[in-house]
Amino acid sequence: LAKTTQPISMDSYEGQEVNITCSHNNIATNDYITWYQQFPSQGPRFIIQGYKTKVTNEVASLFIPADRKSSTLSLPRVSLSDTAVYYCLVVLYNQGGKLIFGQGTELSVKP
């Protein structure tokens, strides 16, 4: 089972770019990497998913090296509203897309 490791917490300031790196050494060939965001009192919300190289959407970018043993979520120009917990997960494609959540990274954006 692919386990993910990411920093417990990070601090940033408004307007800065934030990069959160996650390691997933045991990722399987069919598995995808996905990131979720969770605000207090809400359910997790999908941010981005990738398999390898780089993926970009309107919210974030995801960088995945060729060996796929790690990934980096990049949030451009964060604002106070980006303060949340960010989860890096490996999508167990052969198990119905099951997501096993780790502890996540608590990002605090300061003015």
Next chain:
Amino acid sequence: DAGVIQSPRHEVTEMGQEVTLRCKPISGHDYLFWYRQTMMRGLELLIYFNNNVPIDDSGMPEDRFSAKMPNASFSTLKIQPSEPRDSAVYFCASSLMSSGSYTGELFFGEGSRLTVL
């Protein structure tokens, strides 16, 4: 679509009482997941269904917990009897994986906050 709908949003009950949490997944989705979140243990997967059939219930903590999905638009998670350590936020999520349309996205409901006194 209204998204995943859970009820009740908040429930306060006394130890020993039966608790039933309900979930309506997004129409057309073929996978449904139940998660539990506490400060101590984070988000834990309890059970998930595919096309209304339970696939993996290894996360269900004990026999006091049971989950059903009688049809594609409804699922329940029942705790009987409830205990204070069951106090948590219970999330339901659904996804669509069939027909090659899977995007890796689970859609979560807003959760049911359970407090067992």
